[in-house]
Amino acid sequence: xxxxxxxxxxxxxxxxxxxxxxxxxxxxxxxxxxxxxxxxxxxxxxxxxxxxxxxxxxxxxxxxxxxxxxxxxxxxxxxxxxxxxxxxxxxxxxxxxxxxxxxxxxxxxxxxxxxxxxxxxxxxxxxxxxxxxxxxxxxxxxxxxxxxxxxxxxxxxxxxxxxxxxxxxxxxxxxxxxxxxxxxxxxxxxxxxxxxxxxxxxxxxxxxxxxxxxxxxxxxxxxxxxxxxxxxxxxxxxxxxxxxxxxxxxxxxxxxxxxxxxxxxxxxxxxxxxxxxxxxxxxxxxxxxxxxxxxxxxxxxxxxxxxxxxxxxxxxxxxxxxxxxxxxxxxxxxxxxxxxxxxxxxxxxxxxxxxxxxx
Amino acid sequence: xxxxxxxxxxxxxxxxxxxxxxxxxxxxxxxxxxxxxxxxxxxxxxxxxxxxxxxxxxxxxxxxxxxxxxxxxxxxxxxxxxxxxxxxxxxxxxxxxxxxxxxxxxxxxxxxxxxxxxxxxxxxxxxxxxxxxxxxxxxxxxxxxxxxxxxxxxxxxxxxxxxxxxxxxxxxxxxxxxxxxxxxxxxxxxxxxxxxxxxxxxxxxxxxxxxxxxxxxxxxxxxxxxxxxxxxxxxxxxxxxxxxxxxxxxxxxxxxxxxxxxxxxxxxxxxxxxxxxxxxxxxxxxxxxxxxxxxxxxxxxxxxxxxxxxxxxxxxxxxxxxxxxxxxxxxxxxxxxxxxxxxxxxxxxxxxxxxxxxx
Numbered sequence: 084x085x086x087x088x089x090x091x092x093x094x095x096x097x098x099x100x101x102x103x104x105x106x107x108x109x110x111x112x113x114x115x116x117x118x119x120x121x122x123x124x125x126x127x128x129x130x131x132x133x134x135x136x137x138x139x140x141x142x143x144x145x146x147x148x149x150x151x152x153x154x155x156x157x158x159x160x161x162x163x164x165x166x167x168x169x170x171x172x173x174x175x176x177x178x179x180x181x182x183x184x185x186x187x188x189x190x191x192x193x194x195x196x197x198x199x200x201x202x203x204x205x206x207x208x209x210x211x212x213x214x215x216x217x218x219x220x221x222x223x224x225x226x227x228x229x230x231x232x233x234x235x236x237x238x239x240x241x242x243x244x245x246x247x248x249x250x251x252x253x254x255x256x257x258x259x260x261x262x263x264x265x266x267x268x269x270x271x272x273x274x275x276x277x278x279x280x281x282x283x284x285x286x287x288x289x290x291x292x293x294x295x296x297x298x299x300x301x302x303x304x305x306x307x308x309x310x311x312x313x314x315x316x317x318x319x320x321x322x323x324x325x326x327x328x329x330x331x332x333x334x335x336x337x338x339x340x341x342x343x344x345x346x347x348x349x350x351x352x353x354x355x356x357x358x359x360x361x362x363x364x365x366x367x368x369x370x371x372x373x374x375x376x377x378x379x380x381x382x383x384x385x386x387x388x389x390x391x392x393x394x395x396x397x398x399x400x401x402x403x404x405x406x407x408x409x410x411x412x413x414x415x416x417x418x419x420x421x422x423x424x425x426x427x428x429x430x431x432x433x434x435x436x437x438x439x440x441x442x
Numbered sequence: 443x444x445x446x447x448x449x450x451x452x453x454x455x456x457x458x459x460x461x462x463x464x465x466x467x468x469x470x471x472x473x474x475x476x477x478x479x480x481x482x483x484x485x486x487x488x489x490x491x492x493x494x495x496x497x498x499x500x501x502x503x504x505x506x507x508x509x510x511x512x513x514x515x516x517x518x519x520x521x522x523x524x525x526x527x528x529x530x531x532x533x534x535x536x537x538x539x540x541x542x543x544x545x546x547x548x549x550x551x552x553x554x555x556x557x558x559x560x561x562x563x564x565x566x567x568x569x570x571x572x573x574x575x576x577x578x579x580x581x582x583x584x585x586x587x588x589x590x591x592x593x594x595x596x597x598x599x600x601x602x603x604x605x606x607x608x609x610x611x612x613x614x615x616x617x618x619x620x621x622x623x624x625x626x627x628x629x630x631x632x633x634x635x636x637x638x639x640x641x642x643x644x645x646x647x648x649x650x651x652x653x654x655x656x657x658x659x660x661x662x663x664x665x666x667x668x669x670x671x672x673x674x675x676x677x678x679x680x681x682x683x684x685x686x687x688x689x690x691x692x693x694x695x696x697x698x699x700x701x702x703x704x705x706x707x708x709x710x711x712x713x714x715x716x717x718x719x720x721x722x723x724x725x726x727x728x729x730x731x732x733x734x735x736x737x738x739x740x741x742x743x744x745x746x747x748x749x750x751x752x753x754x755x756x757x758x759x760x761x762x763x764x765x766x767x768x769x770x771x772x773x774x775x776x777x778x779x780x781x782x783x784x785x786x787x788x789x790x791x792x793x794x795x796x797x798x799x800x801x
Contacts, residue, residue, distance in 0.1 A: 085470075085475060086469070086470055086475050086476060087475035087476060089475075089476050089480055091480065091481070091482045091485075092482070093482070093679065094479060094480060094481060094482060094483060094679065094682055095480060095482075096476070096480050097477065097479060097480055099469070102468060102469045102477050102479075103469060105468055106465055106468035106469055109461060109464055109465035109468060110445070110458070110461045110462060110465055111444075111445055115446075116444060116445050116446035116448075116760065116762065117445060117446060117448050117455070117762065118456065118461050120453060120456060120461075120640075120641040120642075120687070121448055121450065121453060121454060121455050121456055121780070122450070122453060123450045123451070123452070123453060123454075123763055124453060124642065126450075126763070156515035156516045156517070156520075156643060156681075157515045157516055157520075157664055158515070158664075158678045158679055159678075160663070160664050160677070160678040161515075161516075161662075161664045163663070163664075164662035164663065164664060164665075168662070192662070192663055195659060195662075195663070196660070196662060275679065277679055277682075281479075282479040282681075282682065282683045283479075283483065283679045283680065283681055283682045283683070284515060284643040284644075284680075284681030284682070284683070284684055285643075300554060301555070303520075303523035303527070303551070303554075303555060303662075303665065304519070304522070304523065304551055304554070305516055305519050305520045305522075305523060306523075306662065306665075318519070319517045319518075319519040320452065320453065320517055320634065320636055320642045321642065321643075322515075322641075322642055322643030322681065322684070323453055323636075323641065323642045323643070324641045324642070324643070324683070324684075325643055325681070325683075328479070401475065403475065403476065404482055404485070421480070
């Protein structure tokens with residue numbers, strides 16, 4: 084079976100060059116005489132790998148020296164707990180914007196462990212837009228404002244950081260490395276690697292150093308950012324192979340010309356797909372135009388039967404994981420960095436063919 | 443550079459057949475048209491992978507149906523917190539035996555988060571033996587007894603479960619799958635995968651179902667065993683590639699004849715090395731004979747100069763990661779399942795040659 088075009092929302096397609104390099108080095112990493120998976124995390128070879136991965140990520144995102152980059156485990160779901168446990172003392176408040184399932188999970192965990200206040204939500208229209216807030220919507224004295232930059236399920240994106248006097252915390256799991264951002268606008272960014280950065284099992288946290296060391300003694304050692312910051316992510320054995328893969332992905336993006344060029348390609352991919360949807364009489368988008376994501380693009384057909392037929396025929400053609408999340412229905416194309424323009428063009432050609440046949 | 447013999451304490455050598463199979467399937471997993479790393483964790487292909495990994499582990503260890511097998515993240519270090527947070531209410535006590543660095547870490551975390559009582563320790567002789575306890579040493583009403591079955595740094599092993607009326611909780615990170623154990627003797631077993639089961643980033647928990655659901659609402663959702671048990675380790679995206687590798691390692695051990703045969707080989711490897719040490723006038727062991735580990739074998743030479751010379755010459759010969767932990771000094775050979783008899787024989791030959799030259 085040949086490789087398919089994989090539109091999975093995560094874990095998702097990885098750049099083919101990265102997979103081929105990992106394959107080549109699987110049994111013997113150059114100069115080490117062993118697989119990356121077999122290396123001690125304290126070894127010279129792995130020290131180079133993790134140092135390079137961090138340097139590559141810092142270079143790509145232009146991360147200032149005043150921020151720590153942590154490679155953790157447990158996914159964004161662990162960050163839903165770590166953020167309030169590290170940044171809020173008992174009795175302090177944080178503001179949250181609810182833009183979908185993952186925001187809702189972050190809010191639930193914030194409310195379970197500390198005090199999380201929902202100041203805006205787009206639930207009224209099935210999360211199909213990004214609520215606009217001003218400072219007057221924020222809770223006075225709130226320690227941070229949390230939002231999900233890109234909503235994987237609903238296909239919406241915050242293209243600007245909301246106005247607030249609080250610290251800015253964002254879940255960037257499905258948009259990190261898809262476009263240029265100014266890290267200085269954020270106080271803490273977290274992201275699971277498995278969408279746009281590498282395999283599942285690595286979570287990146289980019290945090291201003293001044294926010295470290297605030298957790299009280301009731302916080303488990305492994306859930307305290309300071310634990311990992313002090314030891315450069317080597318307090319305990321990190322997910323070594325995942326970090327290696329993340330380093331390779333970053334290297335590939337640097338070779339492509341860095342995030343400016345990656346963003347140009349991603350915008351072109353998204354534009355091709357959105358134009359196809361907008362020009363179609365059969366397909367339609369589900370998201371307010373100005374809030375449309377460039378990484379996750381949901382679209383629907385007029386009937387459940389047509390949606391089902393599209394998904395079945397697409398799968399037969401080698402278009403994998405195109406089914407939309409049940410909360411939205413229809414289809415969703417996740418077109419992260421691992422899906423090249425060629426894959427989007429293949430999908431668009433099939434959409435046009437399907438429309439011709441079914442109009 | 444050819445593959446070296448890798449005696450790393452963890453992450454450590456993996457069976458070469460497993461690495462080759464992973465290499466072969468890296469870009470296209472059979473029938474899936476994509477890498478395992480690119481698969482949705484909800485996909486049919488990955489469901490088969492995780493189901494098979496669990497079935498293989500259950501089969502190898504003969505795990506009864508009354509136990510849940512969880513694939514988590516965060517390493518044994520996260521278990522140091524999860525065990526007390528899940529099994530102890532405020533005010534309840536657990537007993538701990540201190541047999542080295544990792545026990546000490548587990549105790550510190552237990553004391554930080556709940557009430558952990560140290561009832562025995564071998565710190566008086568640099569953790570070179572396993573303290574023997576009887577029921578009279580245990581705290582009346584203690585909810586569980588925690589011990590580190592195999593002490594990676596010091597090379598000691600509990601070959602029988604200590605006597606207690608409390609539940610039995612053990613860190614099996616460096617001994618799991620090295621020999622047959624009767625899972626019924628334990629209430630909760632945890633182990634990081636990166637020594638004997640696969641790559642870093644997967645933590646296995648084997649827990650009696652009746653111990654689930656005891657955590658109170660202050661426990662972070664991701665640190666509650668029940669969260670993961672209810673969703674068969676798919677509450678959030680698991681470390682998919684690591685679970686796949688763990689499944690391949692288990693399959694390899696089953697092909698070798700299961701744990702009885704694996705144990706026979708591991709005992710023969712350990713015997714060869716211990717005999718070499720015991721028959722030598724130059725090398726000596728550091729551990730009380732009856733407590734010697736079959737997976738981690740520390741040994742020393744009479745002077746620091748000789749230790750340094752041995753390590754340097756061994757490295758030149760392709761014997762990697764043979765340096766002992768600074769707490770013991772000298773050398774340590776970690777001879778997990780990934781190190782075949784051939785590797786141990788190579789090390790022993792070099793030891794004899796070194797002794798001849800330096801006597």
